[in-house]
Amino acid sequence: MSPETRTLKECFARLDADPAGATGYFYGRLFAREPRLRALFPPAMGPQHDRFFQALTRIVWSQDNPAELASHLGRLGRDHRRYGVLREHYPAVETALLATLRTFAADVWTPEAEAAWTAAYRSAAATMIAAAERDAAAHPPWWVAGITGHDRRAHDLAVLTLRPERALPFLPGQYVSVQTARWPRVWRPYSIANAPRPDGTLRLHVRARPAGWVSGALVRHCAPGDTVLLGPATGTMTLAPGSTRGLLLIGGGTGLAPMKALAEHAAASGRDVRLLVGARTEDGLYDLPALRRLESACARLRVTPVLSGAPAPPGGLHGRIPDILPGYLDGVPDWQDHDAYVAGPVPLVRRTVTALQRQGLSLTRIHHDLLAAEN
Numbered sequence: 082m083s084p085e086t087r088t089l090k091e092c093f094a095r096l097d098a099d100p101a102g103a104t105g106y107f108y109g110r111l112f113a114r115e116p117r118l119r120a121l122f123p124p125a126m127g128p129q130h131d132r133f134f135q136a137l138t139r140i141v142w143s144q145d146n147p148a149e150l151a152s153h154l155g156r157l158g159r160d161h162r163r164y165g166v167l168r169e170h171y172p173a174v175e176t177a178l179l180a181t182l183r184t185f186a187a188d189v190w191t192p193e194a195e196a197a198w199t200a201a202y203r204s205a206a207a208t209m210i211a212a213a214e215r216d217a218a219a220h221p222p223w224w225v226a227g228i229t230g231h232d233r234r235a236h237d238l239a240v241l242t243l244r245p246e247r248a249l250p251f252l253p254g255q256y257v258s259v260q261t262a263r264w265p266r267v268w269r270p271y272s273i274a275n276a277p278r279p280d281g282t283l284r285l286h287v288r289a290r291p292a293g294w295v296s297g298a299l300v301r302h303c304a305p306g307d308t309v310l311l312g313p314a315t316g317t318m319t320l321a322p323g324s325t326r327g328l329l330l331i332g333g334g335t336g337l338a339p340m341k342a343l344a345e346h347a348a349a350s351g352r353d354v355r356l357l358v359g360a361r362t363e364d365g366l367y368d369l370p371a372l373r374r375l376e377s378a379c380a381r382l383r384v385t386p387v388l389s390g391a392p393a394p395p396g397g398l399h400g401r402i403p404d405i406l407p408g409y410l411d412g413v414p415d416w417q418d419h420d421a422y423v424a425g426p427v428p429l430v431r432r433t434v435t436a437l438q439r440q441g442l443s444l445t446r447i448h449h450d451l452l453a454a455e456n
């Protein structure tokens with residue numbers, strides 16, 4: 082570890098002892114100096130404080146891993162475009178960050194520490210600005226999309242069809258951030274549930290979370306004719322270019338969405354696709370009729386519904402996916418030659434990844450995004 086990195090970590094440890102105090106102080110200083118920046122942020126700042134602290138943590142801990150640091154900062158820079166962040170906003174952030182460190186890391190703050198933090202911040206800002214400017218040459222910061230379909234499949238679940246006003250490029254398995262008119266500046270990620278279509282439409286599977294802002298608005302307060310904003314497609318849970326390997330796709334609850342996109346795309350090209358879709362009860366199999374239609378159109382796609390809290394449905398299994406996996410895989414010829422993709426509740430994803438590894442599948446062949454459940 083370089084002496085500069087050691088200094089950064091030593092100061093950061095003081096912030097880490099009181100993250101809420103440090104982020105509160107940071108944003109207080111930032112908005113006192115530049116009140117107009119407040120308009121870029123959502124009304125409730127709690128989640129933003131957490132995101133800021135997580136980003137700072139990752140930057141500090143990736144200092145000795147330049148490739149990981151550059152990729153993280155590039156993503157951050159691109160993501161900040163949809164908040165309206167510009168090159169000229171970065172110096173105010175530097176001033177507020179250094180003031181926060183000076184206050185919270187007073188006992189270890191030296192001219193060397195100030196020099197190390199200034200250099201690290203300026204280098205990070207330059208990487209973020211460059212990534213944002215490269216992205217700006219290729220994409221708008223967001224797309225306006227009309228809601229053309231709103232199919233309420235359960236009291237808390239809707240399948241939305243969106244038509245962006247201009248083409249929004251994406252790969253099967255990726256997700257977009259969504260902002261509704263009801264909650265300006267509040268963005269939430271949703272996986273796209275279809276492969277790219279000639280008409281450019283996207284489908285989202287949305288379950289309203291208890292007290293969820295964006296999910297509640299999308300399920301209960303949106304209708305055809307409304308518009309939403311979409312960020313660029315992102316996420317690495319995509320198919321390896323050129324691979325013809327079979328796919329084992331596992332989706333729990335609305336984690337079905339990216340699996341359906343991958344299944345549509347891969348099955349159309351004749352690959353062997355096994356799709357396990359998990360739910361507690363039959364009501365949770367909200368998309369099964371569409372999956373059965375897809376299955377009958379694709380000779381090498383097999384869909385298996387799995388119910389954890391009800392008897393096995395027709396053509397399906399009973400149990401929790403990680404528990405039934407070994408028995409299920411016994412019936413799939415050459416399953417070790419497949420690539421596995423997993424999405425759904427975080428504990429389900431974690432347990433399924435472990436179960437697949439126990440069956441002998443290498444981690445490099447297991448793909449997931451671990452999109453945290455958000456409101």
Ligand SMILES: NC(=O)C1=CN([C@@H]2O[C@H](COP(=O)(O)OP(=O)(O)OC[C@H]3O[C@@H](n4cnc5c(N)ncnc54)[C@H](OP(=O)(O)O)[C@@H]3O)[C@@H](O)[C@H]2O)C=CC1
Pocket residue numbers: 256272288333334335336337338339359360361365388389390401402403423424425426427428429432449450451452453454455
């Ligand atoms: N790209 C991605 O990574 C995506 C992730 N998601 C995430 O997926 C989640 C979907 O939520 P929702 O639709 O409410 O799903 P549900 O809560 O309805 O759960 C779906 C299934 O997962 C099972 N499950 C949950 N926990 C475990 C566990 N520890 N072990 C085994 N099985 C488990 C449930 O079984 P049981 O009821 O018996 O617990 C149920 O059968 C959200 O958190 C969402 O953020 C959604 C879309 C895309």
